Amino acid sequence: MNIGEAAKASGVNAKLIRYYESIGLIPEAGRTASGYRVYTAQEVNILRFVKRARSLGFSIERIQMLVGLWRDKHRASAEVKRIALAHIDELEAKIAELQAMADTLRELAATCHGDDRPDCPILKDLESPGCCQEVA
């Protein structure tokens, strides 16, 4: 299996596979005599694992830890759960932050005529944030 086939099988772009190898997230692939990378089914599994973890928003750094735990047959689930819970906390913090931004903007947009008149409460708020804003 060369890199293009591994890409198709795993859903991870060939370019990205090389990148993951270069940063040490995945082990170095074997090579043919002429230098082409060669992949086994197990390596494709790792790529799928990485892809799934990225889709859940884990950072590369955390995925390194998860891959390590995954490859370790004697891993304890406690550590995995700890990483997952920490990640959930971060996701929730980010969600709350974006939610606060959206709430503020919705309020401002609601009071904006949205017509040809030059008087715009959105710009007014950007100039000097008013009374009802929680986003610092």
Place this chain on the structure above:
Amino acid sequence: MNIGEAAKASGVNAKLIRYYESIGLIPEAGRTASGYRVYTAQEVNILRFVKRARSLGFSIERIQMLVGLWRDKHRASAEVKRIALAHIDELEAKIAELQAMADTLRELAATCHGDDRPDCPILKDLESPGCCQEVA
């Protein structure tokens, strides 16, 4: 007012002020004979405007447009509202995405013992995503 004072007055880091100038987000500041940047109260206002807009999650590109509209006395509020609404849509899309990740992870974490046993449903899902996942 030099850059340090402008930073204190606007809440925008001196380093960041120089960066904003370098990318053309704010106009080039005046200079003293010895080359120090000089800021007026109006320029500090722009910096505050930028800071507020960033805190609402607007991209630099969008802020460029907003600053343009803000400085234009004959601006129409329609354009500002359009930008704000587009931004709200993006925020909501991002929120939904993170929410889906967090929901999936919460489900997985709930079924994970989190003890010394090596059997971990979180890793199992990363290996091969199960039945209940919506995050692609």
Place this chain on the structure above:
DNA sequence: CTTGACCTTCCAGTCATTGGAAACCTCATG
């Protein structure tokens, strides 16, 4: 005159990719 706090520029790094250039390999066809 010296010290320390400021200011200047430029360059590099962050994170997770993506894009392109130039050169090499493989395979099927003519």
Place this chain on the structure above:
DNA sequence: CATGAGGTTTCCAATGACTGGAAGGTCAAG
């Protein structure tokens, strides 16, 4: 056996929005 298309290789650069540091110039107080 040559040719061409479509792989693959490496390396370098860019994205967005900063942040950090190095090396050097300036200013005000002591």
